[in-house]
Amino acid sequence: MHVAVLFFAFALTGTTLALDNGLMRTPPMGWLAWERYRCDIDCENDPKNCISENLFMDMADRLAEDGWKELGYVYVNIDDCWSSKQRDDQGRLQPDPKRFPGGIQKLAHYLHNRGLKLGIYGDMGKLTCGGYPGTPLDKIELDAQTFAEWEVDMFKYDGCYSNATEQEQGYPLMSKALNATGRPIGYSCSWPAYQGGLPPKVNYTQLGEICNLWRNYGDIQDSWDSVLNIVDWFFENQDVLTPAAGPGRWNDPDMLIIGDFGLSMEQSRSQMALWAIMAAPLFMSNDLRTISSGAQSILQNKMAIGINQDALGIQGRRIVKEKSGIEVFWRPLSKNASALLFFSRRTDMPYRYTTSLSKLNYTAGSYKVFNVFTDETASLKDSTEFVVSVNPTGVVMWYVSAPAKFNLRQFYQGGTLHGRVYDDREENAIPRVFL
Amino acid sequence: MHVAVLFFAFALTGTTLALDNGLMRTPPMGWLAWERYRCDIDCENDPKNCISENLFMDMADRLAEDGWKELGYVYVNIDDCWSSKQRDDQGRLQPDPKRFPGGIQKLAHYLHNRGLKLGIYGDMGKLTCGGYPGTPLDKIELDAQTFAEWEVDMFKYDGCYSNATEQEQGYPLMSKALNATGRPIGYSCSWPAYQGGLPPKVNYTQLGEICNLWRNYGDIQDSWDSVLNIVDWFFENQDVLTPAAGPGRWNDPDMLIIGDFGLSMEQSRSQMALWAIMAAPLFMSNDLRTISSGAQSILQNKMAIGINQDALGIQGRRIVKEKSGIEVFWRPLSKNASALLFFSRRTDMPYRYTTSLSKLNYTAGSYKVFNVFTDETASLKDSTEFVVSVNPTGVVMWYVSAPAKFNLRQFYQGGTLHGRVYDDREENAIPRVFL
DSSP: OOHHHHHHHHHHHHHOOOOTTTTOOOOOEEESHHHHHHHHHHOOTTTTTSSSSSHHHHHHHHHTTSGGGTTTEEEEEOOOBBOOOOOTTTTOOOOOOTTTOOOHHHHHHHHHHTOEEEEEESSSSBBTTTTTBOOOOOGHHHHHHHHTTTTOOEEEEEEETTOHHHHHHHHHHHHHHHTTTTOOOEEOHHHHHTSSTTTTTTTTHHHHHSSSSSOOOOOOSSSSHHHHHHHHHHHHHHHHGGGOTTTTBBOOOOOOOOOOSSEEEEEEEEEEEEETTTTTEEEOOOTTOOOOHHHHHHTTTTHHHHTTTTOOOOOOOOEEEEESEEEEEEEEEEOOOOEEEEEEOSSSOEEEEEEEEETOOOOEEEEEEEETOOOOOOETTTTEEEEEOOTTTOOEEEESSSSOOOOOHHHEEEEEEEOOOOOOOGGGGGOOOOO | OOOHHHHHHHHTTTOOOOOOOOSSSOEEEEEEEEHTTTOOTTTTTTTTTSHHHHHHHHHHHHHHHHSSSSGOEEEEEESSSSSSSSOOOOOOOOTTTTTOOOOOOHHHHHHTTTOOEEEEEEEEESTTSSSBBBOGGGGHHHHHHHHHHOOOOOOEOOOOOOHHHHHHHHHHHHHHHHHSSSSOOOOEEEEHHHTSSSSSSOHHHHHHHHHHHHEOOOOSSSHHHHHHHHHHHHTTTTTHHHGOOBBBBBEOHHHHHHHHTSSSSSHHHHHHHHHHTTTTTTTESTTTOOOOHHHHHHHTHHHHHHTOOOOOOOOEEEEETTTTEEEEEEESSSTEEEEEEEEEESSSEEEEEOOOTTTTOOOOEEEEEEEETOOOOOEETOOEEEEEOOTOOOEEEEEEEEEOOOOOHHHHHTTHHHOOOOGGGGSOOOOOOOO
């Protein structure tokens, strides 16, 4: 019943069509070089961190051996600065011979032999953002064929040095060209980020038909400010963005920076949880060779990954924004379950937030609740007032099992409960759950 | 010789006089409740974290048993919201009877028996910032006597609800009143923070004569932005602030938030290192009962503490501010040694910074260098170019042993090497030190 209503809703908004390559029915997961390694091509002085086949083989080894692959982290994605500055005699892209002496196809085999997939990067302009050869309109078919011959599994198409007209032709053309190779190649489009991310410039219906995922907004940096900036933009524009997402077509708020230098453990859990609510692609950009056990366990949290990878593929929403700095997010999941996320923007001390499932639009009934990051469980009636203690810049995330007769109309019509302030000092005799 | 020159320099600037209580010849160290526990008085619902004698006894136990006390962390300081809302029949301050049933003197004994000291809090206005009874002019002597009777060891005098005239009378009067009790009581003045922190409103010569430490600037919050904001202000105003500091009289950039929720490990090391360079009081505000081993080891780093506690008590300076986002800080230490700190404001990836000791104003000679956070050592000629790899929002901190014929004139005249940009891509054959 729930699912039936859902499909009906999709049909109404006319956004059911996804890129017809059958790929990425759940958000893709893996590792992407850019945020952590940028355009470091100094292999002489920085051999462990420069953009080279060694870096990607190192990460492949870690993904295969340290429990990542089994959880779904299978893509190993090259970003900018991988190629030679010149195309070859036949006009084809070629990797930098010093940094990728084995070539891309050999690297792809290395990954495939370990159950992993290879992603590569190109740009709609004459040059990539880093100044390497781009893939303008007249090179699209050739480069798509090259990637297919190399047995590449995913392609990110950036937009530096291209104009709106070229983009309008090029992004759909690349989609066709990739499909025409016969090889299933996941297609990541940076197009909307170059259009400002919003309609009328961005046509999310079209994007869902030609791309598997798309970058809506600017690049993430290694800082909490950057994460907050992205989160703000995605949830301020949730009425536009959530209907665009679904199996095979995903909004991409950019890489996970968990395990890098700028996030505390609280903030790392927050990024993981918010990306799960957003049904976001989970591409880590970090050093899997030296990652801390704390960061690894957050990235390998099975319940957070399960929520991210839910088969319905419905992107979640912010449903409460309190003046106290507490925000609540909600994502409907398969089996009439849902995810609830309590997030604190405070910078003082843990905040004791009082609410109830009925206040959060849950229908009458008794629910089972699983705390994603502590593994605690509890039973909770919709009417029961409870307290969650949310740390500064941190989250409390719940998986809530059925009964979940969600108010789908409100979900699709953007019924955010703006600024509703609960005075929890007046609550008495509140059962303490998940403190 | 070095020391002789130094005293001469102090005599010239006329800032040698410090509060005559013989206390705090090195920056005070300990624990202070405010940032982490604020005005949480809800002992019914939050018994472990509310402002009560139990909280301070818990922290005392941890300081005494977990290796803190031996490193110098001896103060356990109460902040706002400790008192009853009413003075007693004799007009004296009294603690909240429910939260401090044993009274303050008993708490002081509990600490003294463990080799620790007790700090308490008051405010120049009619009310404290949190709305509890203040210590206006007519109550100064009485309250100073009360604190002495309670065997309190330190007093923080806040400034909410007081005006400039009252402050001008009150802060010196309290200094005299505390001295008149005969009990050595360290005196922390919030006065300059209420005056904007800078001359001509702030008279740092006078402050050094009446207070042991003073809050120059706004309150710290649990975020990296807040740390950066404080660091910016203190080093932008270093020409004013560094001459004010010395044994017995310290600028106070506010509490250490290491071990709380908002800082990554890199950022935690950065706060510790920058506070050491600043000769700042080291008051942690965190939960010592649940602190992570990572945060604890940063706060217990002996070399960082040794730099902070150096007997000369000279506050360090920023000496280089690169366009790349790398900054270098320097602090002269006893025995002709010094501390060097390389700090990155970048949010992308580790930055390989090339320089030499001679570029950093070190005189000719061979130096021994100790890396504070990795325990590595090396020998380094002044002319040798070296590379330090500094993580985003992170630091590399060195203790540099003699020979250190520092250019004191430049130090006191504020000779910052503004915006000098080294093009380290042009450097070749650079020996790699501390990568």
